Amino acid sequence: MDEKNQKRQDILNSAMALFKDKGFHNTKMEDIAVAASVGKGTLYEYFENKQDIFDEACIEYVDVIIENIKYISNRDDTFNNKLLILFNEKLKMESEFSNMSIDNILSNKNIISEQTIKTIIGKITEMYSLICHIVDQGKEEGVVKKNIQSEITACLIVGAMGEYLRLKTHNKENKIQEGDIIFDLLYNGFAVK
Amino acid sequence: MDEKNQKRQDILNSAMALFKDKGFHNTKMEDIAVAASVGKGTLYEYFENKQDIFDEACIEYVDVIIENIKYISNRDDTFNNKLLILFNEKLKMESEFSNMSIDNILSNKNIISEQTIKTIIGKITEMYSLICHIVDQGKEEGVVKKNIQSEITACLIVGAMGEYLRLKTHNKENKIQEGDIIFDLLYNGFAVK
Amino acid sequence: MDEKNQKRQDILNSAMALFKDKGFHNTKMEDIAVAASVGKGTLYEYFENKQDIFDEACIEYVDVIIENIKYISNRDDTFNNKLLILFNEKLKMESEFSNMSIDNILSNKNIISEQTIKTIIGKITEMYSLICHIVDQGKEEGVVKKNIQSEITACLIVGAMGEYLRLKTHNKENKIQEGDIIFDLLYNGFAVK
Amino acid sequence: MDEKNQKRQDILNSAMALFKDKGFHNTKMEDIAVAASVGKGTLYEYFENKQDIFDEACIEYVDVIIENIKYISNRDDTFNNKLLILFNEKLKMESEFSNMSIDNILSNKNIISEQTIKTIIGKITEMYSLICHIVDQGKEEGVVKKNIQSEITACLIVGAMGEYLRLKTHNKENKIQEGDIIFDLLYNGFAVK
DNA sequence: AATGAATGAGTATTCATTCAT
DNA sequence: CATGAATGAATACTCATTCAT
Numbered sequence: 001m002d003e004k005n006q007k008r009q010d011i012l013n014s015a016m017a018l019f020k021d022k023g024f025h026n027t028k029m030e031d032i033a034v035a036a037s038v039g040k041g042t043l044y045e046y047f048e049n050k051q052d053i054f055d056e057a058c059i060e061y062v063d064v065i066i067e068n069i070k071y072i073s074n075r076d077d078t079f080n081n082k083l084l085i086l087f088n089e090k091l092k093m094e095s096e097f098s099n100m101s102i103d104n105i106l107s108n109k110n111i112i113s114e115q116t117i118k119t120i121i122g123k124i125t126e127m128y129s130l131i132c133h134i135v136d137q138g139k140e141e142g143v144v145k146k147n148i149q150s151e152i153t154a155c156l157i158v159g160a161m162g163e164y165l166r167l168k169t170h171n172k173e174n175k176i177q178e179g180d181i182i183f184d185l186l187y188n189g190f191a192v193k
Numbered sequence: 194m195d196e197k198n199q200k201r202q203d204i205l206n207s208a209m210a211l212f213k214d215k216g217f218h219n220t221k222m223e224d225i226a227v228a229a230s231v232g233k234g235t236l237y238e239y240f241e242n243k244q245d246i247f248d249e250a251c252i253e254y255v256d257v258i259i260e261n262i263k264y265i266s267n268r269d270d271t272f273n274n275k276l277l278i279l280f281n282e283k284l285k286m287e288s289e290f291s292n293m294s295i296d297n298i299l300s301n302k303n304i305i306s307e308q309t310i311k312t313i314i315g316k317i318t319e320m321y322s323l324i325c326h327i328v329d330q331g332k333e334e335g336v337v338k339k340n341i342q343s344e345i346t347a348c349l350i351v352g353a354m355g356e357y358l359r360l361k362t363h364n365k366e367n368k369i370q371e372g373d374i375i376f377d378l379l380y381n382g383f384a385v386k
Numbered sequence: 387m388d389e390k391n392q393k394r395q396d397i398l399n400s401a402m403a404l405f406k407d408k409g410f411h412n413t414k415m416e417d418i419a420v421a422a423s424v425g426k427g428t429l430y431e432y433f434e435n436k437q438d439i440f441d442e443a444c445i446e447y448v449d450v451i452i453e454n455i456k457y458i459s460n461r462d463d464t465f466n467n468k469l470l471i472l473f474n475e476k477l478k479m480e481s482e483f484s485n486m487s488i489d490n491i492l493s494n495k496n497i498i499s500e501q502t503i504k505t506i507i508g509k510i511t512e513m514y515s516l517i518c519h520i521v522d523q524g525k526e527e528g529v530v531k532k533n534i535q536s537e538i539t540a541c542l543i544v545g546a547m548g549e550y551l552r553l554k555t556h557n558k559e560n561k562i563q564e565g566d567i568i569f570d571l572l573y574n575g576f577a578v579k
Numbered sequence: 580m581d582e583k584n585q586k587r588q589d590i591l592n593s594a595m596a597l598f599k600d601k602g603f604h605n606t607k608m609e610d611i612a613v614a615a616s617v618g619k620g621t622l623y624e625y626f627e628n629k630q631d632i633f634d635e636a637c638i639e640y641v642d643v644i645i646e647n648i649k650y651i652s653n654r655d656d657t658f659n660n661k662l663l664i665l666f667n668e669k670l671k672m673e674s675e676f677s678n679m680s681i682d683n684i685l686s687n688k689n690i691i692s693e694q695t696i697k698t699i700i701g702k703i704t705e706m707y708s709l710i711c712h713i714v715d716q717g718k719e720e721g722v723v724k725k726n727i728q729s730e731i732t733a734c735l736i737v738g739a740m741g742e743y744l745r746l747k748t749h750n751k752e753n754k755i756q757e758g759d760i761i762f763d764l765l766y767n768g769f770a771v772k
Numbered sequence: 773a774a775t776g777a778a779t780g781a782g783t784a785t786t787c788a789t790t791c792a793t
Numbered sequence: 794c795a796t797g798a799a800t801g802a803a804t805a806c807t808c809a810t811t812c813a814t
Binding site for chain 2: 022023024026052096108110111128130135138142143144145146148149151152153155158159160161162164167170181182184185186187188189190191192
Binding site: 620 | 777
């Protein structure tokens with residue numbers, strides 16, 4: 001029974017790697033079967049159809065990210081450090097999975113099934129609440145302004161980080177200064193005092 | 194001659210609408226022909242192939258955004274106001290074209306031709322330099338910190354705005370406070386002074 | 387009116403050249419129009435359709451050959467010389483029109499219309515009777531055996547010539563001895579006396 | 580494994596029959612699939628594409644002819660008899676496959692792939708050497724003139740036979756005398772001694 | 773359970789032909 | 794008369810899915 005789960009996981013991993021690399025329509029069931037070292041027919045023993053594999057792979061992908069953030073959130077560490085780790089982790093993941101960030105998953109709206117979209121949006125909400133939790137810790141530590149809704153602060157953090165990484169990815173010629181500058185901006189804003 | 198350009202534009206508009214709605218693979222040449230009220234064969238009088246139409250539609254889409262930002266940048270207005278307008282415009286566009294933001298275009302890497310990807314990245318760079326120009330104006334007005342590279346500040350602005358909108362889009366149940374809060378964060382940061 | 391005929395002829399010549407070079411299906415109406423320096427629509431002023439052009443071109447092609455043989459037949463010359471000239475002419479034509487000998491025209495049975503096939507076969511019969519006429523002259527001159535039906539002799543001559551040329555065409559590395567040897571064979575046979 | 584080869588052969592046979600009957604362009608993949616009682620997709624399990632099927636069918640066709648001649652050549656029989664059998668066999672084949680003689684295959688230059696053309700020309704060369712071998716036997720038997728290159732004699736034989744058959748095919752109203760007359764011509768020529 | 777040979781629905785593209793100018 | 798922009802019927806080929814083994 002556990003062996004069954006293992007094979008299912010193998011297929012999912014192989015599929016995810018291919019989807020990330022080539023997209024949904026350019027990944028053939030044959031490719032997945034070969035990559036997972038099983039017969040084409042076997043895929044249908046474990047999954048309903050191609051769509052199903054893609055949906056599950058997307059959910060799995062988001063789950064990994066959530067686990068990651070959950071782990072960071074639960075660390076015994078200061079807000080400052082957690083933020084730094086979050087940034088570095090996001091950076092690592094994005095570069096590794098450059099073709100399939102969460103944003104991109106959601107841009108595949110026409111590919112993922114309606115139901116799975118809802119599931120993923122739910123998970124993103126979960127992810128946000130984890131980050132809000134970290135922000136709340138910052139508030140308790142007296143580091144983060146208390147009068148601003150944590151969701152908004154989280155939004156700023158996630159958005160700035162993401163854009164920073166996107167920019168680094170597209171703009172290979174690194175005209176951008178080092179990452180801690182963005183931290184200064186997040187903490188203190190760009191306005192002259 | 195101009196009539197020819199008009200028909201080309203008509204096809205492009207019809208195609209763009211369909212691509213935004215249904216994605217590349219789910220949009221059939223037949224669909225485009227019907228939507229543009231021309232014969233299937235006519236599409237090939239104006240475009241090389243489906244790929245070509247998609248590429249052109251993507252470029253067109255980015256061009257519209259750039260024109261928008263260029264217009265804002267060239268206004269005779271203060272930095273503060275330009276930022277506000279930029280935010281509102283982005284909001285308007287994103288909701289209108291919710292399925293096809295620039296990020297999403299770039300997540301179609303496996304669909305758009307290599308050459309067109311380069312063209313679009315070039316245009317994004319152009320877009321960034323327009324926003325940097327606005328930031329520079331803020332510096333001259335003494336509103337924005339001078340010791341931080343404008344690209345970084347622009348990155349913070351774009352990222353925060355984008356994420357804020359994404360959040361609003363996914364999280365229909367609006368738990369998020371009003372938009373000017375995010376401006377306060379951008380200007381002053383989240384750190385307790 | 388004669389100008390009309392001239393343009394018709396131009397189209398036919400251009401078409402024939404293309405058909406010989408690329409075959410029926412690989413020759414597009416557009417190609418013919420361009421080659422004849424007329425508009426695509428104009429082709430339909432002079433011909434019913436593509437099929438019609440092909441049919442007429444084939445007939446024209448055969449007509450040229452017949453005219454050629456007729457000319458040889460009518461010369462004031464000996465049988466021996468006429469045969470020699472015939473051979474050289476056939477050689478010239480075959481190499482020039484290597485992709486479209488009469489045999490090949492007939493191998494296009496599924497392309498040429500039934501009616502035109504009949505016309506062409508009629509013309510081939512005419513061609514044969516011209517050659518028979520030359521053979522008859524040989525008989526009168528006392529050079530050719532009288533007790534063998536002229537058609538058979540003509541058949542031997544045409545067949546041997548044709549095969550000789552085909553061989554030369556396919557077998558670029560010329561292992562074959564010079565052409566007058568074949569004449570010796572035709573005149574005297576290969577049997578030891 | 581052998582079953583696989585069998586199905587491949589079935590497809591090839593069905594395809595060959597259709598190509599012979601209707602030509603390359605008028606034979607649809609669907610037709611072949613129906614004729615071979617398989618699905619359209621199955622054709623692509625056994626062949627690269629339509630071109631590939633045609634090429635293979637042509638080669639197969641020539642191979643059958645070669646096998647036939649090889650068999651005749653290897654018989655324990657006199658030159659005279661072998662020639663007679665060759666003639667009758669050719670007659671049988673040509674009438675059976677009237678739309679697809681070797682000449683016709685080669686007239687499909689624009690259809691068959693360059694590589695396959697070379698293969699077929701190679702096979703024709705092989706066929707010629709088999710016939711030359713028969714001629715050599717004639718020389719040894721003292722029946723055929725030794726001072727004439729065997730290739731030339733073979734050329735005369737093949738050409739005369741082919742033309743004779745072509746004539747019979749086109750000229751349904753049989754004005755042509757019986758076949759052994761042509762043998763007399765081949766052996767003794769048409770010249771008065 | 774696992775397989776992969778067989779399948780055929782689905783689609784981009786071509787090109788002969790038409791007809792408004 | 795001449796044209797070429799517009800057309801859509803026709804077709805090779807792909808690939809997710811099935812099912813007999």
